[in-house]
Amino acid sequence: MIRRYVQQTLDNALEPLGVYSFWQRKADIDLEEYIVYETNDIDEAFADLEPLIKVANVTIKYFYRQEMADTEASRQTIDSRKKLIMQSMKAAGFDCPTGAFDAGDIDDIGYFAVIFEMTFKGVAYEGRC
């Protein structure tokens, strides 16, 4: 399924920067910034009861500590992370028609979130989704 592909894409781009990516929920690791993503796989077009095209929807939430919004240097870090997430996912074949959305402290945990709604369309036999 698409989950592993998303995990590898995000880790290749962001893990060296200390930004970890978690599926569905964050683990007990203390982090300044992290990503939580959810996936959704759909068989979109069929021929002879076999899927021809699959669509995967991925919601990526990039969380960063609230205090990072207090200085220009860290705000620029946040901007570069947003750009890197977008570029790396687009390079991996995802599309983000609505762009990145600043959502604030959506979970009331002291972290602000940026949300990306992405889609991936692939031919079924390619093995990625």
Next chain:
Amino acid sequence: MKFTANTPIEVYAKKSNYIKGEGQTSEWGFIGKLYCEWRGTYGDRLLTATSLGVTDSATIRTYYHPKIYEALRAQQCIVAKNADKGVLKNGLPDKHNPNAYELWGGVDNVQEANLFMEFRVRRYEGK
């Protein structure tokens, strides 16, 4: 502080690591074993606990153990009553095991003297 420590308990803590390309991996590790005074909850205290959704709880008094104390303060822990090895099933806490408890309400290093600890636990029922 006088108490009779005749109930063995074992403490396990959850530790998470991150593997590039895979995500997080969490496992429960053994922290330590102690003998404690185990006081079950009854009467008014039980009624109060029940109103909070807790059906089985206890107060533990034991000797200070720095590693266990730090684990109880900073990590998610499981307390195995009677040192029951079966509280972990396939590496995860077994919510059907009646000896699996979790910390409830913090841990006190009595008078900060590093001699005794006191804390409450409630039955582990998963999340």
